[in-house]
Amino acid sequence: MSIVVTGATGHLGRHVVEQLLDRVPAEQVTAVVRSAAKAADLAGRGVRIAVADYNDPATFDGLFAAGDKVLLISGNEFDKGRVGQHRVVIDAAKAAGVALLAYTSAPGSLTAALADDHRGTEEALLGSGVPYTLLRNGWYHENYTENLAPVLEHDAVLAAAGEGRISSASRADYAAAAVAVLTGEGHENKTYELGGDEAWSFAEYAAELSRQTGREIVYNAVTPEALTGILAGAGVPGPMAAVLAGLDVSIEKGELVVDSGDLSRLAGRPATPIAEAVAAALKG
Numbered sequence: 001m002s003i004v005v006t007g008a009t010g011h012l013g014r015h016v017v018e019q020l021l022d023r024v025p026a027e028q029v030t031a032v033v034r035s036a037a038k039a040a041d042l043a044g045r046g047v048r049i050a051v052a053d054y055n056d057p058a059t060f061d062g063l064f065a066a067g068d069k070v071l072l073i074s075g076n077e078f079d080k081g082r083v084g085q086h087r088v089v090i091d092a093a094k095a096a097g098v099a100l101l102a103y104t105s106a107p108g109s110l111t112a113a114l115a116d117d118h119r120g121t122e123e124a125l126l127g128s129g130v131p132y133t134l135l136r137n138g139w140y141h142e143n144y145t146e147n148l149a150p151v152l153e154h155d156a157v158l159a160a161a162g163e164g165r166i167s168s169a170s171r172a173d174y175a176a177a178a179v180a181v182l183t184g185e186g187h188e189n190k191t192y193e194l195g196g197d198e199a200w201s202f203a204e205y206a207a208e209l210s211r212q213t214g215r216e217i218v219y220n221a222v223t224p225e226a227l228t229g230i231l232a233g234a235g236v237p238g239p240m241a242a243v244l245a246g247l248d249v250s251i252e253k254g255e256l257v258v259d260s261g262d263l264s265r266l267a268g269r270p271a272t273p274i275a276e277a278v279a280a281a282l283k284g
């Protein structure tokens with residue numbers, strides 16, 4: 001029996017594996033990766049490595065064993081039919097008779113196009129009959145704090161979210177919730193709405209950046225159409241620019257506010273405040 005993490009060489013996956021290694025012996029952890037070379041450091045620490053690709057069902061044959069607890073980290077190939085990719089993992093998990101399949105989804109309140117693949121995957125998972133946990137992850141702090149270069153260049157935060165608020169949390173926080181589910185009991189067939197403890201607005205985010213940099217950084221609220229144009233002008237492919245602007249529309253409607261308290265309850269500690277993530281990013 002193993003705790004199996006897909007997407008283990010991704011940003012979130014690495015946090016999950018790292019935190020699992022604090023809790024269980026390395027030989028009980030399996031990292032599913034596309035590149036063994038990228039996972040060499042994990043192998044060196046005793047983690048079992050399985051090479052598989054969501055696009056190739058045969059690579060998942062025999063990968064899982066009865067009783068495994070699996071974390072399916074959603075893929076990032078938006079043009080390849082992610083629901084079909086995720087179904088490959090769900091089918092393999094069902095065939096093996098895993099004890100639990102946890103899936104990193106999106107908040108139940110999110111109606112933006114980006115949520116469609118998550119709703120489709122949730123449906124496939126629930127329809128499979130495999131014991132599941134839906135980890136409906138809210139937004140990452142890092143979506144913003146890892147993209148500070150243009151903000152600092154123009155002394156402006158640009159968004160089409162009006163006065164909407166976001167309950168973001170750090171990837172490490174979401175990983176802590178996932179690890180609690182994978183190493184704990186009683187999470188079968190549960191849905192967790194995960195987000196930070198304090199929601200913030202872009203005006204507050206700009207004010208926090210101003211406070212920490214000593215500069216005057218403003219929030220420049222634009223329309224979704226203007227944002228789409230600006231992103232496209234900066235080289236983001238047209239359809240993706242529209243998807244990202246659509247997300248801001250969802251933020252303005254409050255769809256990324258999560259007030260369940262599930263994340264800090266599962267992690268057993270408060271979520272990381274956005275101010276802390278800003279400080280870490282500015283330190284570089």
Ligand SMILES: NC(=O)c1ccc[n+]([C@@H]2O[C@H](COP(=O)([O-])OP(=O)(O)OC[C@H]3O[C@@H](n4cnc5c(N)ncnc54)[C@H](OP(=O)(O)O)[C@@H]3O)[C@@H](O)[C@H]2O)c1
Binds near residue numbers: 054
């Ligand atoms: N909540 C949020 O704010 C937010 C933001 C961005 C993304 N997400 C979602 O959350 C997921 C995890 O976030 P992250 O920051 O860890 O993203 P990430 O760093 O891009 O990691 C994605 C992981 O998925 C793996 N993957 C992609 N396609 C695959 C395939 N065909 N077969 C097997 N593995 C595949 C990647 O493998 P490699 O390591 O080989 O590349 C990588 O490990 C993302 O993939 C995305 O679905 C959420």
